Amino acid sequence: MEHFLGGDWEITPAGGVTGKAFFARHGGKELFLKRNSSPFLAMLSAEGIVPKLVWTKRLENGDVISAQHWMNGRELAPGEMESGRVARLMGKIHSSNPLLSMLKRLGKQPFLPSMMLNEIYSRIGMLYTHPDVAAAVRFLETQLPSVPESQFVVCHGDVNHHNWLLSDEDELFLIDWDGAMIADPAMDIGTLLFGYVEREKWTDWLLECGYDLTPSFFRRMKWYAVAQMLLSIEWNRDKSRFHEMNRMIAALHGLMLDDHNLFGNGETKQDAFKK
Template sequence: MNLNLENGWQVLPIDGDTGTAYMGINKDERVFLKRNSSPFLAALSIEHIVPRLIWTKTMVSGDTLTAQEWMNGRCLAKDEMCSEEVTSLLYRVHHSELLKKMLLQIGGQIVTPYELLNRYFRGLDSDLRRHPLLKSVANQLRACQPKLERSNYEVCHGDLNHKNWLMSDSEKLYLVDWESAIIADPAMDISMLMCQYVPRNSWYQWLNQYAKGNLTEDLCERVEWYAKLYLLLNIKNSRMRGRFHEMNQDIVKLNEFSNKKLSNGKG
């Protein structure tokens, strides 16, 4: 694709992307190029959450092109998601006034527990609707929704897959791919990560590490609520896609969560 850069630049598409990301090479310089990135990228760069933003240009086509510092590195492995580096970076995201201000300014979506529950019930398969465990858990969640004030909602990444965590060759950790960012209860982000990567018997320790030793019962309860909803949504999605093995695995996990409450590191 012709991005109309100055002479001397070679632009190569990045494999696996949707045609919006490229590597720009000019002599010994390399940059990560992306078309039509959100203005939110600038705030993420200032907070050192993503690699440094170098410049932004408006192309003849009307598209916006951004260039970020190119980072040689690797994605985190699944077993690295329990590390203190991960909890520390996620805590910074959830406590950044700049990120919250910027995302609100550009019309970032505010997502409540009620809206997430509606996503589960909307178009729910009749078999799942009648399933005793799923029905019981869903009704419990509906009857006891988190009461966190919206003023305490923060920026949530929304897709904390281990492949979105980039460790540079200089051992600097970044969190990338912010297309799913929303304003919500940070417990939503936390539960998504923990359900995927943190052993259940390590939840209390991971949460306490995230909270810098100031873990509250309220946060534990909110994480439990969002974790169960996350599993319900996964179960629904797996059923729709015909992934019945994954669906049954999450049903088993949901049953375990329902029978053993998170507390004192022995959740």
């Protein structure tokens, strides 16, 4: 890659799991480079969801390198995830027809809840012997009929706080779109709400995002939150990150005990008892 950019550029790995990302610096210029990123990146840049795309170029070996402006900034802290800015950007993504059309042109098909359950079956392996994991899988199986397959939008798929970038110019971005998919918006929203937002703030947060807190949406959010947590537990086990795996199993246990069923008027039991 040094030969491609020129010998005056200093190129260093940017970290990450895939090893495909790099920083490039030269003469006061800074770029974020990524190998074989999706063509979807150009549309995300045009929509202002990721830092500006500068160029894409093809190497002799067929690899495609994308370059984005390097944005000085930081990832969001967990406590900042309940801000209205996060909700509004998430709503912008989910309501974007250009983004949805682009993913369809790239051949993406809707990721159905049954497909997600099959992925869990194929990956959890020996983890199924853990009682909390087994209980979570049974929950997904029994609740699958209540998760519809009719409302699909562009989903990021991994909206944890590490992927939210706040620049020094106070611009908010959602980065790392390698797992982008067409799916139920409850997949992204469930992770955000169950993971970061205080329960009493859910209704207002969802309104900022463009959704109503209904019993149906609550069930969908919980279904996807449990499913994604199972996949994260397996990912950490595969990477031998056992401390994080055990922490997430404890969180899964708490999520499965969550009994805040919604009444028809959108109130939780907790809200109702406050009256």
